[in-house]
Amino acid sequence: MNAEKKIHKTDFLIIGSGIAGLTFALKTATHFKDAKITIVTKNEKNECNTKYAQGGISTVWDKTVDSFDQHIKDTLIAGDGICDEEVVEMVVKEAPKRLQELIDWGTKFDKDKNGTYSLGREGGHSQDRILHHKDITGAEIERALIEQVEKFENINFLTYHYAIDLITEHQVKKKQTKRQEKITCYGAYVLDEKKSIVKTFSSKVTMLASGGIGQVYITTTNPVIATGDGIAMAYRAKAEISDVEFIQFHPTALYNPGEYPAFLISEAVRGEGAILRDFNGKRFMHKYDEREELASRDIVARAIDSELKKSGAPYVYLDCTHINFEEFQKHFPNITEKCMSLGIDVRKDFIPVSPAQHYICGGVNVNKKGKTSIKNLYASGEVTRSGLHGANRLASNSLLEGLVFSHNAFENLKKRFSKIKFPKQIPVWNDSGVVKNMEKILITHDRNEVKTIMSNYVGIVRSNERLLRAERKLKVLYEDNKRLYDHSELSVDLCELRNLITTAYLITQFSKTRKENKGGFYSADLVNEL
CATH class of the missing domain: 3.50.50.60 (FAD/NAD(P)-binding domain)
Structure with missing residues (x-):
């Protein structure tokens, strides 16, 4: 470099x-x-x-x-x-x-x-x-x-x-x-x-x-x-x-293990009248909000998360079978095509969905x-x-x-x-003292660990204990990455890992200070609104 x-x-x-x-x-x-x-x-x-x-x-x-x-x-x-x-x-x-x-x-x-x-x-x-x-x-x-x-x-x-x-x-x-x-x-x-x-x-x-x-x-x-x-x-x-x-999880990502990123089943599908059903085919949104399927994303995502925890199932269903197929296909051609490619015929089959991180x-x-x-x-x-x-x-x-x-x-x-004027003088990048013997497996491993920590401990539902565990584990990753970053030749992967760890740590720290369940933040240790 x-x-x-x-x-x-x-x-x-x-x-x-x-x-x-x-x-x-x-x-x-x-x-x-x-x-x-x-x-x-x-x-x-x-x-x-x-x-x-x-x-x-x-x-x-x-x-x-x-x-x-x-x-x-x-x-x-x-x-x-x-x-x-x-x-x-x-x-x-x-x-x-x-x-x-x-x-x-x-x-x-x-x-x-x-x-x-x-x-x-x-x-x-x-x-x-x-x-x-x-x-x-x-x-x-x-x-x-x-x-x-x-x-x-x-x-x-x-x-x-x-x-x-x-x-x-x-x-x-x-x-x-x-x-x-x-x-x-x-x-x-x-x-x-x-x-x-x-x-x-x-x-x-x-x-x-x-x-x-x-x-x-x-x-x-x-x-x-x-x-x-x-x-x-x-x-x-x-x-x-x-x-x-405040992390927004989209309620209805297509459940298709191994696909990355998750394929989104647009919220507009529920806007057109699609119905959420549990693993046994029963409607459940009425238990969580009077707006049912048209409740805001945080409520629908938590509702699905709650149903998944109760049943142990990996997904719930989105039922579009009652919607006019021609209109559905016209409005959602890519969703229709994606489902069909997986053997899901939206005219007669329910779409398996589960929440996925969507927006900060x-x-x-x-x-x-x-x-x-x-x-x-x-x-x-x-x-x-x-x-x-x-x-x-x-x-x-x-x-x-x-x-x-x-x-x-x-x-x-x-x-x-x-x-506004240009600065008179700024220093060029200093790349002295770096080495080229970085093992990429270290970056891959740490990146996967960040994702696992955040998904397990700082996801849809959090708790004080989960956040403390996330904090401890992220501190170790930060120190390891800092040594790697300071002495290794730069790459996009290394820089991205640095940013992922920093962002994950910020989300965790801000979550620790939040003392009230609001929107995309939900702690099991606070008053359970579900």
């Missing part, structure tokens, strides 16, 4: 290529025509959590039956008292404009036979308000955004470039900073995976849009790239982090403008704690969050970008 001696200057450095990062890139490239925008992404251009979003984006589109007040209320109920109400109101009221922008950029949402947009409903929503593209909405959005980004000559899109660490006073002034001190972000160190060199990027503004943390758990709907990189990087840079104990509701603190506690570091999307989701995300609010906060960050920078 070599460190490049040159400094790569870019006005805007964007880490991540999902809806949040690409929206920010498009807006800055359009307005700041002479600015240089660099997007770094650790895999292919479209490999991100956005790509795997099935359901769609929520917005009040038909005001004859829906209203901002209803969408706000649904979001607040799902967030279980932890949402920032001003943020929720802002996002909901901005939603139609941001969705229209997506449409103008070429996103094709489904329409009915009359040519009006077909609106779906998911758990926690009181009205049909989900714009979607079949059951691959995220992939369609990603296609449209990348197509637009590629039109701009001032956007440099670097694939297979992995952000290692943010550059702050710690590197520039060679001093340790405290979390409450004024800290500035000057760019990032980035590993060029194909050339095996570390590049130093100096930027006026850095946008952190790196997505989720799904690989912390054994079973997740997230792609393999979702390793908590952004939260861990921001934490090491002393950014403020909060609410990471906390992360790097941002204000309404997308600004973090670190100067010139913005963040947007799942990596953040914006105040929108509270303790539990309302279905299909996540893509919307990325759109709104990336827009707000851009609007803020229109006013202040001209005053």
Whole structure:
């Protein structure tokens, strides 16, 4: 591994290529025509959590039956008292404009036979308000955004470039900073995976849009790239982090042992009328919530978890047999095809499902403008704690969050970008003292151990004893990994392991301090609401 001696200057450095990062890139490239925008992404251009979003984006589109007040209320109920109400109101009221922008950029949402947009409903929503593209909405959005980004000559899109660490006073002034001190972000160190060199990027503004943390758990709907990189990087840079104990488990991932990541059976399927049944074929959601199958995700996931523990079965069933097959196949072609490939005919067979980690509701603190506690570091999307989701995300609010906060960050920078200067001098990456004799089996073993610890002790239902065990085991892993990281040649696998351990430890620590069951946090030692 070599460190490049040159400094790569870019006005805007964007880490991540999902809806949040690409929206920010498009807006800055359009307005700041002479600015240089660099997007770094650790895999292919479209490999991100956005790509795997099935359901769609929520917005009040038909005001004859829906209203901002209803969408706000649904979001607040799902967030279980932890949402920032001003943020929720802002996002909901901005939603139609941001969705229209997506449409103008070429996103094709489904329409009915009359040519009006077909609106779906998911758990926690009181009205049909989900714009979607079949059951691959995220992939369609990603296609449209990348197509637009590629039109701009001032956007440099670097694939297979992995952000290692943010550059702050710690590197520039060679001093340790405290979390409450004024800290500035000057760019990032980035590993060029194909050339095996570390590049130093100096930027006026850095946008952190790196997505989720799904690989912390054994079973997740997230792609393999979702390793908590952004939260861990921001934490090491002393950014403020909060609410990471709130982990949303999607209730209905297809039960298919050995498949990775887990295939998601969209919540929109229940919105279309699908029924949950236990291992013996009996309905059970009425025992847990009056909304039954349309209760919020945290409630449905805990209900399924409870039923699985009672029966000892590995899955429950999702019954779609009563839904019109032609309509089902039209709306959910990929789900239909996937089930058929496994011998499950949704016309007559129940779909076996079980919960899987899906979304983290906390992360790097941002204000309404997308600004973090670190100067010139913005963040947007799942990596953040914006105040929108509270303790539990309302279905299909996540893509919307990325759109709104990336827009707000851009609007803020229109006013202040001209005053931001490049740092006078930043150090290049120091790779002295490393060796090449690292055994990859150590990384593989530790990565699997992190996932096992988190799934067993910091999952849907937690307890004080489980959290203490997780803490002890993660401390040992941290020390082992630190020795490995400090003395071994860098690789993406090693950096990801470092971030997974950091993120897992943060989730565990925040869980220890939470003293009330809320949304995606549930402890058996607290009052049992089920």
